[in-house]
Each structure stands twice: as C-alpha cells, then as structure tokens.
Amino acid sequence: MAILDRQGRLFGKLSILDIGAIATILIVLIGLLLVPGNSGNSIAQMLSAENKTVQVDMNVRGLSATDPRNLIKVGDKVNIIIRNQPRGEVTIKKVDISTPKVVAAKADGTAVFFDDPRAVSTSQSDLALTLEATARVTNDGVVFGNEKVKVGTSIDIEGSKYLIRGSAMAVRY
Structure with missing residues (x-):
C-alpha cells in the first residue's frame, strides 16, 4: 500500500x-x-488570574488645595483612572497629609527640617493615600480593568469635588 x-x-x-x-x-x-495580545496577557493568564483585595499606596506631590483635610476623607469611594481611562472604583483607606519640608544645616553640621514657606503661602500639600479595591492578580502583576498597576504607574483619582494625579508607591495583595 x-x-x-x-x-x-x-x-x-x-x-x-x-x-x-x-x-x-x-x-x-x-x-x-x-x-499575549494587546493587553499583554494571554487568555490562559486571564483565566488563571484570581480576584483579590488589593491595596495601592499612592503618592501625590504638591497638591494645591486650601483645605485638603476636609477634601479627601477615609472611606470615600472614588473612581480610579489609569492612562486616561476609567478603570473602576476604589475606597480610600488611609490619608496622610503633610507640608513639603526644606532642609537647612545648623552651625554644628546637623540638619534641621522646617515647613517650606513657599508651599505654605501657596497652600501646597504632599499626600500619601492608601487605596483598596478588588482586582485581578496575575503572575505578571495586578490588573485594574485590563490595565496593569505597578510601582511608578501614574494614577488619577476622581471624587465629587476633585481630580488628583499621583503615582503608585506600593502594590500589596
């Protein structure tokens, strides 16, 4: 044959x-x-991803607001915007507000820190926010609405009275 x-x-x-x-x-x-497709994840990675509670520490430098303590509050639900696209809703878990500092040297060589007078006169503040939400966790990182969030990612949060831009300092899950 x-x-x-x-x-x-x-x-x-x-x-x-x-x-x-x-x-x-x-x-x-x-x-x-x-x-992997355009999102950087293959279908197999998407299927193996788990939804977990994720915390993202966000750093905001030089926020110009007259009263930031009454503007941003713990427990507020805000929209998260990554790369100019809405990616869901997050909850603010922690807010640390500080005035930018200036370093000066004393005569004995030690450093002294005091509030930057320019920042005080222009109502500027530095913020450290902790945001919490449920997101997909893949072997390549955390994904909010098809967008990866890693340290250094530019993040905007939008509340009813504000739109604040910062960057991710830490991602925990």
Whole structure:
C-alpha cells in the first residue's frame, strides 16, 4: 500500500487537505491561548488570574488645595483612572497629609527640617493615600480593568469635588 493514493489520501484514509485544515485550526487555538495580545496577557493568564483585595499606596506631590483635610476623607469611594481611562472604583483607606519640608544645616553640621514657606503661602500639600479595591492578580502583576498597576504607574483619582494625579508607591495583595 502506498503512502499517497491517486485521490491524495494518506494510507487511503485522510486527505492531505483535511490534515492541513486540522493543523491550521490547532495553530490558531494555540496562538489564542498562549500568545499575549494587546493587553499583554494571554487568555490562559486571564483565566488563571484570581480576584483579590488589593491595596495601592499612592503618592501625590504638591497638591494645591486650601483645605485638603476636609477634601479627601477615609472611606470615600472614588473612581480610579489609569492612562486616561476609567478603570473602576476604589475606597480610600488611609490619608496622610503633610507640608513639603526644606532642609537647612545648623552651625554644628546637623540638619534641621522646617515647613517650606513657599508651599505654605501657596497652600501646597504632599499626600500619601492608601487605596483598596478588588482586582485581578496575575503572575505578571495586578490588573485594574485590563490595565496593569505597578510601582511608578501614574494614577488619577476622581471624587465629587476633585481630580488628583499621583503615582503608585506600593502594590500589596
């Protein structure tokens, strides 16, 4: 018995065209499941991701607001915006507000820190916020609404009276 017969069948059973079609379908399925797409995650990574409670520490430098203590409050639910796209809602868990400091040297060489008079006169504050939400955790990091959040990622939060831009200092889950 020949490997190929006159009708193009292997061993008289399978057509070469059928084998080519099956191979094409398998290659497409492997590509869909294993190769990352535009989001950087493959379907297999998305399916293996778990939803967990995630905390993101956000740093805001030089916020110009006359009364930031009454503006941003613990427990507020705010929208998180990453790369100019809304990515869901987060809860503010912790707010630390401080005035920017200036360092001066004393005569004995020790350093003294005091409030920056320019920041005080222009109502500028530095903030450290802790945001909490449920997000997908993959082996490549934390994903809020199809956008990865890592240390250094630029984050905006939008409340009813403010829109504040900062960056991620830490991501915990």
